[in-house]
Amino acid sequence: MNTHMRSALAAAPDDQIVFDLAGIERQYATLVRELPGIQVRFAMKACPVDEVLTALADRGAGFDAAGPNEIAQAIRTGVPIERIHYGNTIKSDRSIIDAYRLGVRDFATDSLEDVAAIAAHAPGARVFCRLATSGEGALWGLSRKFGCSGADAVRVLEAARVAGLTPAGLSVHVGSQQMTAEAWQEAIARIAQVVVTLDERGIFLDHVNLGGGLPAGGYLDKRGRPLDPPVDEMFAVIREGMRLLRKVSRTPLDFRMEPGRFLVADQGAIRAHVSRLTSRQQLNGERQYWLYLSCGKFNGLYEMDELQYRLVFPSHPAAAYVPAVVAGPTCDSDDAYAHEDNLVQVPEALASGDPVWILSSGAYATSYSTQGFNGFSPLPYSFINVVDGEHGEHGERHGELGELGESGERDDSNDREAPGLRGSVSGVCVSMAGRQ
Numbered sequence: 001m002n003t004h005m006r007s008a009l010a011a012a013p014d015d016q017i018v019f020d021l022a023g024i025e026r027q028y029a030t031l032v033r034e035l036p037g038i039q040v041r042f043a044m045k046a047c048p049v050d051e052v053l054t055a056l057a058d059r060g061a062g063f064d065a066a067g068p069n070e071i072a073q074a075i076r077t078g079v080p081i082e083r084i085h086y087g088n089t090i091k092s093d094r095s096i097i098d099a100y101r102l103g104v105r106d107f108a109t110d111s112l113e114d115v116a117a118i119a120a121h122a123p124g125a126r127v128f129c130r131l132a133t134s135g136e137g138a139l140w141g142l143s144r145k146f147g148c149s150g151a152d153a154v155r156v157l158e159a160a161r162v163a164g165l166t167p168a169g170l171s172v173h174v175g176s177q178q179m180t181a182e183a184w185q186e187a188i189a190r191i192a193q194v195v196v197t198l199d200e201r202g203i204f205l206d207h208v209n210l211g212g213g214l215p216a217g218g219y220l221d222k223r224g225r226p227l228d229p230p231v232d233e234m235f236a237v238i239r240e241g242m243r244l245l246r247k248v249s250r251t252p253l254d255f256r257m258e259p260g261r262f263l264v265a266d267q268g269a270i271r272a273h274v275s276r277l278t279s280r281q282q283l284n285g286e287r288q289y290w291l292y293l294s295c296g297k298f299n300g301l302y303e304m305d306e307l308q309y310r311l312v313f314p315s316h317p318a319a320a321y322v323p324a325v326v327a328g329p330t331c332d333s334d335d336a337y338a339h340e341d342n343l344v345q346v347p348e349a350l351a352s353g354d355p356v357w358i359l360s361s362g363a364y365a366t367s368y369s370t371q372g373f374n375g376f377s378p379l380p381y382s383f384i385n386v387v388d389g390e391h392g393e394h395g396e397r398h399g400e401l402g403e404l405g406e407s408g409e410r411d412d413s414n415d416r417e418a419p420g421l422r423g424s425v426s427g428v429c430v431s432m433a434g435r436q
């Protein structure tokens with residue numbers, strides 16, 4: 001967490017999710033620097049927040065949209081329509097018609113049925129075929145619902161050509177929060193085989209889409225250990241893969257990616273509060289602490305099934321800790337870290353209303369929130385943008401940031417106070433990493 005985010009969280013009077021727009025822009029800059037020539041199509045599902053989309057669009061990103069509603073939202077950012085593709089292989093006739101009417105001409109596909117529908121309702125469109133991947137190495141595999149074999153991809157793109165569509169590309173998604181570089185190695189090898197086969201059949205692609213899956217750096221695993229994805233290795237493998245694919249293709253290839261999580265996860269944090277810390281005797285006679293937060297699976301932390309978020313308890317700097325199950329506020333037993341035997345160390349003195357900061361929660365937080373399940377509303381959001389030197393909730397300033405030097409580098413130090421806040425918080429500590 002950088003000092004600007006810390007300041008914003010400390011200044012937030014109520015629950016909200018804070019996005020660091022300049023941080024998102026820095027992530028974008030890192031991506032295009034590490035993968036020269038890559039065209040970014042931000043996966044909107046990860047964070048469909050207008051201000052975030054506009055920040056990315058202004059930097060040159062386009063959008064991976066899953067249907068007409070996302071397409072319409074992407075168009076509102078002002079990006080040229082060529083930078084928006086319909087990246088969902090699942091589409092009804094109605095959706096294709098609406099997307100075509102909105103001007104989209106690039107469609108993902110993975111089946112003959114879908115190609116026939118695109119040909120009927122989006123005549124002359126360009127299609128890219130999604131290859132299946134195993135999803136191995138990822139927290140969320142995305143393996144069976146989408147994508148087809150290489151042999152099927154050849155059939156699908158040949159059918160597209162016959163139907164008057166332009167067979168334009170191939171895509172993959174190696175699984176979300178992918179933790180291994182090998183996943184891209186395997187996917188790229190599979191793409192290369194298909195590119196060669198298509199070349200032989202006179203189908204010359206103009207691009208390859210390497211999908212999403214690039215991981216965030218700030219999560220803990222189910223046991224509370226830092227997830228430490230080898231991002232540099234991934235970039236190296238992808239760069240090498242791009243070189244290889246350019247070599248095997250008879251025609252020039254462009255490269256696209258559809259990152260979601262990588263661009264936004266570590267650039268968002270939630271200011272929540274403690275509902276209650278309780279201790280209850282269980283049926284087995286043991287006493288168990290439960291920490292109920294104001295924010296849980298249904299209003300921002302949907303992904304708590306597969307990971308733990310780092311929690312900060314800013315009003316309890318040097319505390320005695322107790323091991324607790326962390327849970328959300330609803331009357332639903334699913335709304336809890338479902339990590340058996342893995343308890344989180346939390347300050348024993350936590351009181352109702354104490355602020356809690358939930359780090360690396362910028363991806364899939366707003367989009368996976370229910371509309372108010374059990375009466376718990378989705379979180380409002382606010383922004384910081386250190387480039388402009390101000391932060392605000394929907395345009396309002398929260399307070400002065402003070403003199404905040406910004407190196408442009410990621411600052412993971414958790415033991416520093418924001419200069420502008422010195423004295424106004426009783427200390428800052430991170431207190432959620434331990435397994436009992």
Ligand SMILES: Cc1ncc(COP(=O)(O)O)c(C=O)c1O
Binds near residue numbers: 043046
């Ligand atoms: C088609 C597609 N592209 C990109 C993404 C973004 O994935 P991630 O957030 O893992 O980068 C997703 C997410 O599941 C997706 O379904």
